[in-house]
Amino acid sequence: MAILVFAEIADGAIKKSSLEAIYYGAQVAEKSGTAVTALVIGKADASALAIAGHYGAAKVLHANDPKLETANSMAYAKVLVEAVQSIGAKVIITAKSSLADAVTARAAGTLKAAVVGNVVELPDLSGGFKVKRSIFTGKAFADVNVTSDIKVLAIKKNVVNPVEGSTAATVETFSPALAENLFTAKVTETIKASGTVSLPEADLVVSGGRGMKGPEHWQPLLDLAEALGAATACSKPVSDLDWRPHHEHVGQTGVKVSPNLYIACGISGAIQHLAGVNSSKVIVVINKDPEAPFFKAADYGIVGDVFDVLPKLTKAVKDLN
Structure with a gap:
């Protein structure tokens, strides 16, 4: 049961929430006797991506085509699908975010995968694949039995307390085929929020x-x-x-x-x-x-x-x- 983590980056570094998702994936991998591969899309140095190994990833697939420097859910979903197929992943893990929601929803449609959002605990593998998720804006929880062949788990931020190690991950260039019709929408301007601390990532x-x-x-x-x-x-x-x-x-x-x-x-x-x-x-x-x-x-x-x-x-x- 290979595990793939879709890890987001900001300013060339893996986001804190994505490091949490990688650590979560490593714990799932330990329970199921497999390894974690992280997928990173966009411009970043290999040395910055190798940090994923500190949180349990054995390998990082880096899709760094210049056309992917700007977030594009259609193109990113295509990259994610090809990464899943290339390693035979059965579990896709991501930190819950607006970008991840858009990308994994598109990828799940192609892969015929089930998507479970706001996951708050490690899955129970004793009698299948059961996960606990937060519902009703955090006022209740639901236990979900996931029976699809491929499963997508979006982890709620700050429910994982990662322990950082020192082993670096191997970083490999990943170059999937990207058709031009994936880029029909063009980003003409990006205006970043002011302030030194990102609100969604803030402790x-x-x-x-x-x-x-x-x-x-x-x-x-x-x-x-x-x-x-x-x-x-x-x-x-x-x-x-x-x-x-x-x-x-x-x-x-x-x-x-x-x-x-x-x-x-x-x-x-x-x-x-x-x-x-x-x-x-x-x-x-x-x-x-x-x-x-x-x-x-x-x-x-x-x-x-x-x-x-x-x-x-x-x-x-x-x-x-």
């Missing part, structure tokens, strides 16, 4: 709501985020008011995050917002209203004015450093 997130009172009052939140090395986020009303850029909106209709720590500043905690953050390992809520709904979901709560609390937290963080 720490500091987020603000209407309790921040306006865009001109955001500096205390930014200071705390900088001190922590955290990504910044906001609630939907804040992005709708153009206080913060829309790519920072977290919630049911925005970015869904799964950090180790989520600090909510002046956010009441509407159910739509909770749906995007309730996978966070620890939630800290700062709000001057003791009846704010968010406190019911919080691991820790601070009842107080954010403009009094945030500078004190920032100072405490800096003192620790």
Whole structure:
């Protein structure tokens, strides 16, 4: 039962969530007596890709055709299908993301594979192939028996705690045939989100709501985020008011995050917002209203004015450093 991991890259390096997927795949491989191969598509140095071996991959297939430097779900799906067929993979693993969803859905159609998203545990192989997945925005779990010959598992971010080793993976160039009709859509411009920390990949997130009172009052939140090395986020009303850029909106209709720590500043905690953050390992809520709904979901709560609390937290963080 060969295992293939579709690993995404950013700025020439494998994303943290994809390293988690590789480690997950290595654990599945250990249970089933096989090895893990990672597939990376796009421009990257072999030395950066060899890091996949630290997380359990024996080999990396690198599809580095210049036409693949820009994400293209049609072309990427074709590469994935050929990689699966080339090694005879029966399990495809990826970190759940918008790109991976589009690529694996197309590939699964060709491969007649079953797709299971938001997987949170290793599969139970004792009586077949059963996996546990998160459903209803993390409020419940479902056990799924997967009976198809080829299986696609999309791993929920931050449910795996990888242990890094020191063995490098072998990196091989992978050059599948790419028909021109795969590139009928052209990317004319790419505008990257501002900020030094990618929100979907962040371990720490500091987020603000209407309790921040306006865009001109955001500096205390930014200071705390900088001190922590955290990504910044906001609630939907804040992005709708153009206080913060829309790519920072977290919630049911925005970015869904799964950090180790989520600090909510002046956010009441509407159910739509909770749906995007309730996978966070620890939630800290700062709000001057003791009846704010968010406190019911919080691991820790601070009842107080954010403009009094945030500078004190920032100072405490800096003192620790």
